[in-house]
Amino acid sequence: MKKKRQAEILKLISTFEIETQEMLLYLLKERGYNVTQATVSRDINELNIEKAVSETGVNCYIKASKVHTIKFQNIISEAVVSIDYAMNIVSIRCHSGLANAACAGIDMMNLSYVVGTIAGDDTIFVLTRTEADAKLLCKKLKEIV
Numbered sequence: 001m002k003k004k005r006q007a008e009i010l011k012l013i014s015t016f017e018i019e020t021q022e023m024l025l026y027l028l029k030e031r032g033y034n035v036t037q038a039t040v041s042r043d044i045n046e047l048n049i050e051k052a053v054s055e056t057g058v059n060c061y062i063k064a065s066k067v068h069t070i071k072f073q074n075i076i077s078e079a080v081v082s083i084d085y086a087m088n089i090v091s092i093r094c095h096s097g098l099a100n101a102a103c104a105g106i107d108m109m110n111l112s113y114v115v116g117t118i119a120g121d122d123t124i125f126v127l128t129r130t131e132a133d134a135k136l137l138c139k140k141l142k143e144i145v
Contacts, residue, residue: 005033006043010063013049017060024061072105073144080145085134092124092141099124111137 008031009024018024025040048064052071062070079098084091094102103119106126113133117126128134 013061017058072108076105090126
């Protein structure tokens with residue numbers, strides 16, 4: 001029952017922008033789960049769910065891994081100054097001192113076509129498998145920036 005309820009919680013937070021435990025409790029009860037607020041609170045902790053601002057600006061529950069992705073995308077958007085590529089290498093210029101943080105964000109994206117990354121103080125080099133992959137990475141990063 002617990003695993004089923006926790007799976008439902010993950011489904012709910014990925015479907016709705018749930019702002020409070022009370023709202024989550026209501027939705028669970030609506031689906032036949034007779035639980036207390038304390039149980040929901042424990043489930044949130046066990047599932048590693050955090051509150052973060054969604055893409056639409058709502059402060060709501062999000063799976064922690066997604067929270068980290070959002071945080072790194074924010075870092076990338078703030079740090080990056082310019083993006084370009086030559087062959088299968090992408091060069092990313094950042095504000096001074098921010099390349100390592102932005103590089104960690106790129107690494108968190110777990111892109112299958114990225115072979116590796118290296119960061120200095122204000123520059124990141126990303127090695128991709130092909131020139132088309134480098135072009136695709138530039139496009140993705142420019143959307144974030």
